[in-house]
Amino acid sequence: MPGDSSLDTMHSGISSLVASRIKLLSLVQLVSGPLTLPALSRDADIRPSSLYPRLRELADDHLVIHDNDSIHLTHIGRILAKNIENMFVSFTGNGDDASLSSRNPRSGQGDAGLYPVRMAQRVIRSKPAVRMLVCLQNSDHTRKILQQVAGSAALFRSGLHTLWEAGLVANENGVYTLTRAGDAAAVQIRSVLETHSLLSRHHEFWLGHSLGKIPVYFRNTIGCLHDAELIANTSANAFRNFEHLKMAIRTADNIRAISTWTSPGIASAISKRVREGASVELVVTPALYHELSRPPYSNQLGALSGCERFRMYVADHPVGVGMLVTDSCISCGFFQNDDVTYDGMHTLTSMSDRAIEWGGHLFRYYRDYALPVDPWVLPASPTSL
DSSP, rough: OOTOOOHHHHHHHHHHHOOOHHHHHHHHHGGOOOBBHHHHHHHTOOOHHHHHHHHHHHHTTSSEETTTTTEEEHHHHEEEEEEEEHHHHHHHOOOOOOOOGGTTTTTTTTGGHHHHHHHHHHHHOOOHHHHHHHHHHHHEEEEHHHHHHHHHHHHHHHHHHHHHTTTTTEETTTTTOOOHHHHHHHHHHHHHHHHHHHHHTTTTHHTTTTTTTHHHHHTTTGGGGTEEEEEOSSSOOOOOHHHHHHHHHHHSSSEEEEEEEEOOOHHHHHHHHHTTOEEEEEOOOHHHHHHHTTHHHHHHHTTTTOOTTTEEESSSOOOOOEEEEEEOOEEEEEEEEEESBBSSEEEEEOOOHHHHHHHHHHHHHHHHEEEOTTTTSSSSSSSGO
């Protein structure tokens, strides 16, 4: 789209990956589980001499690991690979949700079995095609608008030819629109671009953090946070995250949070905003619920007794994220790789509508599986839950 530099940046960042069919097929085949080099070569129908160099490149990008004679995906590799698999499936044209990773892509069909892979690769490698696909995802457009989106008349013709050949667009009385297949492909291609962008922009952060406890759907759609900035405590400002969270709370009219920890300052800021008229919903872990039964938290929450704008729930599912969602931003924290230690020194924060919507859905998921409690009637011990 004109001026959509973020889309172009995402496309440039993934160009080396999508240029290699061997890399794409290898990632998808490994979604089902670890494979030896001979097994991966057989399942993906790739000669070992061609496969091994590409696997080394994937390992350098921390997407795969070669361990004990087996090759398997890293946790960030698995998320990206699942999105790539979904993209391939969207190009089958028949709505088949079967996993491509569970079978040889050729499936005894010769080169025809690779059609979804080749067509998806061709579309995602074309910058004008991706630009127009994303533009048409929002609304139908005329040739004039799409030509501006593509960047020139020549780029428009090139991108349109790619989309037309894949059966993703239609022309109705001079207005271009996405077909049903085009709608599906647009969603999945955008998801691949966003997921790769998020994981590569904050590469070192993700290598040290776990997403294993986050529900699968939200883990695979975490690319919605692709524009998030990483806020980290520094030696010059050891309370940067704390100050960021307090500021977000102070300026919000609606607050939804998932928490495994708190502090007197955060609890005080929330209590103050409720008294000022804000609506707050909290999902907390059983351990944190027990902690809230002690001063100063019991005093702060006790002051909200009877307030209908304050609701608390105790999580019934394992909590794999700390999250604050307000009217204007989302802030997320994650556990370290041991899945036990919460990292309170780093927060991903975004103000995009797409990221806030993702956070709202994740909050409702946890809330719907949580136990509503009276926040001013706190238990003496977590065993009373």
